[in-house]
Amino acid sequence: MAKTMTRSKTTKAKKPKKNAESRTNARPRDVVIREANRRLDAIERQRESLRDQEKMIKNSLIKGELGESPVNFMAARRLAKMDPAKRAGLFGAIREQFQVAKDGGTVDFLKVMEEEDRKVVADLTAKLDQTEEAAEAQGREAGAQMVSMAENPYPPKSKHYAAWDRGHRAGLMDRLTGPTAAAAE
Numbered sequence: 001m002a003k004t005m006t007r008s009k010t011t012k013a014k015k016p017k018k019n020a021e022s023r024t025n026a027r028p029r030d031v032v033i034r035e036a037n038r039r040l041d042a043i044e045r046q047r048e049s050l051r052d053q054e055k056m057i058k059n060s061l062i063k064g065e066l067g068e069s070p071v072n073f074m075a076a077r078r079l080a081k082m083d084p085a086k087r088a089g090l091f092g093a094i095r096e097q098f099q100v101a102k103d104g105g106t107v108d109f110l111k112v113m114e115e116e117d118r119k120v121v122a123d124l125t126a127k128l129d130q131t132e133e134a135a136e137a138q139g140r141e142a143g144a145q146m147v148s149m150a151e152n153p154y155p156p157k158s159k160h161y162a163a164w165d166r167g168h169r170a171g172l173m174d175r176l177t178g179p180t181a182a183a184a185e
Contacts, residue, residue, distance in 0.1 A: 058070035058073075058074075088117065091114075130160070132159055132160060132163040133163070135154060135160040135161075135163040135164045135167070136163040136164065136166055136167035136170075137167060138164060138167065139152070139163065139166065139167025139168035139170075140167035140168065140170050140171040140174070141171060142164075142167075142171060143167065143168035143169060143171020143173075143175065144171035144172075144174050144175050145171075146175065147168075149168055152164050152165060152168070
């Protein structure tokens with residue numbers, strides 16, 4: 001005799017939709033309103049206290065001891081924290097504005113940033129002056145030493161980057177299988 005299994009149907013009870021009037025378990029609204037106001041007042045007092053501290057620092061240290069304008073100091077501070085790529089674009093726009101206005105003045109922090117940019121460009125240029133074979137040899141050595149591919153010193157999408165990458169893969173293979181015939185040449 002074969003048994004037949006029957007499935008019992010269970011129906012989920014629909015929950016009544018809640019609105020402001022049907023909240024039976026909620027605290028009284030006036031209590032919630034007072035608590036929200038109390039918490040927001042505390043946050044506003046903290047915010048005011050922080051603003052007072054910031055004002056004191058700007059007036060006593062920046063304006064008083066450094067003799068600088070707090071506005072200029074804060075602008076330079078924001079620029080120093082900015083992503084280098086975005087900062088470079090901003091400095092280009094500032095330089096262009098100075099040239100258009102024929103002001104002739106140069107802000108000192110621009111000179112500092114230009115010098116940093118020149119150093120980066122000079123370092124990159126020195127790396128790119130090497131031959132692709134040298135880049136591949138560097139990559140092969142790095143691969144043999146199990147250096148991460150993220151350490152590729154060349155700019156992505158450059159011929160040197162690709163050469164270093166090829167060398168790195170060959171160096172990894174050398175480490176796993178022993179030097180290849182190409183490496184012996």
